[in-house]
Amino acid sequence: MDISTILDNIYKLPEQSRLALQNNVTEIAFPKGHILLKANKVESNIYLIKKGLVRAFVDRDNEVTFWFGKEGETVLSMKSYVEEQPGYESIELLEDCELYELKTENLKKLFEQDVHIANWGRKFAEKELIKTEERLISKQFKNASERYLELMKDHPELLQRVQLGHIASYLGITQVSLSRIRAELK
Amino acid sequence: MDISTILDNIYKLPEQSRLALQNNVTEIAFPKGHILLKANKVESNIYLIKKGLVRAFVDRDNEVTFWFGKEGETVLSMKSYVEEQPGYESIELLEDCELYELKTENLKKLFEQDVHIANWGRKFAEKELIKTEERLISKQFKNASERYLELMKDHPELLQRVQLGHIASYLGITQVSLSRIRAELK
DNA sequence: TTCATTTTTTATCATTTGTTAAATTTTTTC
DNA sequence: GAAAAAATTTAACAAATGATAAAAAATGAA
Numbered sequence: 001m002d003i004s005t006i007l008d009n010i011y012k013l014p015e016q017s018r019l020a021l022q023n024n025v026t027e028i029a030f031p032k033g034h035i036l037l038k039a040n041k042v043e044s045n046i047y048l049i050k051k052g053l054v055r056a057f058v059d060r061d062n063e064v065t066f067w068f069g070k071e072g073e074t075v076l077s078m079k080s081y082v083e084e085q086p087g088y089e090s091i092e093l094l095e096d097c098e099l100y101e102l103k104t105e106n107l108k109k110l111f112e113q114d115v116h117i118a119n120w121g122r123k124f125a126e127k128e129l130i131k132t133e134e135r136l137i138s139k140q141f142k143n144a145s146e147r148y149l150e151l152m153k154d155h156p157e158l159l160q161r162v163q164l165g166h167i168a169s170y171l172g173i174t175q176v177s178l179s180r181i182r183a184e185l186k
Numbered sequence: 187m188d189i190s191t192i193l194d195n196i197y198k199l200p201e202q203s204r205l206a207l208q209n210n211v212t213e214i215a216f217p218k219g220h221i222l223l224k225a226n227k228v229e230s231n232i233y234l235i236k237k238g239l240v241r242a243f244v245d246r247d248n249e250v251t252f253w254f255g256k257e258g259e260t261v262l263s264m265k266s267y268v269e270e271q272p273g274y275e276s277i278e279l280l281e282d283c284e285l286y287e288l289k290t291e292n293l294k295k296l297f298e299q300d301v302h303i304a305n306w307g308r309k310f311a312e313k314e315l316i317k318t319e320e321r322l323i324s325k326q327f328k329n330a331s332e333r334y335l336e337l338m339k340d341h342p343e344l345l346q347r348v349q350l351g352h353i354a355s356y357l358g359i360t361q362v363s364l365s366r367i368r369a370e371l372k
Numbered sequence: 373t374t375c376a377t378t379t380t381t382t383a384t385c386a387t388t389t390g391t392t393a394a395a396t397t398t399t400t401t402c
Numbered sequence: 403g404a405a406a407a408a409a410t411t412t413a414a415c416a417a418a419t420g421a422t423a424a425a426a427a428a429t430g431a432a
Contacts, residue, residue, distance in 0.1 A: 125311035
């Protein structure tokens, strides 16, 4: 996926602003299994996914996956990005990935200088906010089985690309529960 | 709570930009029980809470409260604000409220014209996003009892101001479950 | 391919949360 | 302040999900 397509999908930018952003982007690739961002660390880059799949997870006694990112999506340590504080999540590559890397520091300078880029950043946060809020509501309304069916409907490709343990974690249930649910649906 | 304090708490604005925002704000009051924003409707205003308490809820077969807003917080129909589409939530006043009203249309013009205000809007969305993401993670890590204790710790005043049925809904459990949890904690 | 490792499923039992109904307490209204 | 209404708690049982262990299936390495 092309960098200009990714940027414009978030918010359509005037050519000049989009180029200003693109000029700060470098391409980089990592293999499956690589840890791109680490929890409890102030991260200084964000990434846009050109190709591949990643997951965000929090690791306390057990490990909880709470986000998947694929082509066109933005990978960042939310607390680092917003508050310049150590983040709660780690990002692991679930497939070999090609990424566009962008230094948070440079992005923040652009936010101050260019109203279009500031609005691009605003739209990015707003869209993520809606997605997160909808998931929170879905979690409160629906049982595990309904959430699984919803995920199958909205993101069927994830079922092909992600192992079920991570899917279960994302749905907020154990892998054993997910197996049971899948068996009941047959 | 003063409008300039509320605005600056989200993101410190230069005097001129802050005044541009303030000039678009009008004060308005509604009594407890009033429905400020309605689900399935494109809402054209957002509100900043000067005084009082509100809840956001989704109403399908049962009613789920997923957000409380108090002094200094921003009330909006997220889908209306971001996508100009009918929102999923209604907002009910849990106390008599004094509000600052701001037309979304005017705010969006300011976003295009003033880079500081655009960054104010960006920061607002980013901060809400972190709060929402932390709640989603909390819901996946913690059981009902732990979430109740967390709420008591982080927002003890809510327990005084909100009836337990709404708290239970916010925690994602039934009122009966919450009563049981409270009894066990004694 | 074959063996080892990892992932997924199945089974059993324990725990948590939901449902319904009734009792109790608190709040509101007259 | 008394009666009515609303909110909260308690109780008993049902349903959903978790925990643990073992079996089966899929994947990866030699």
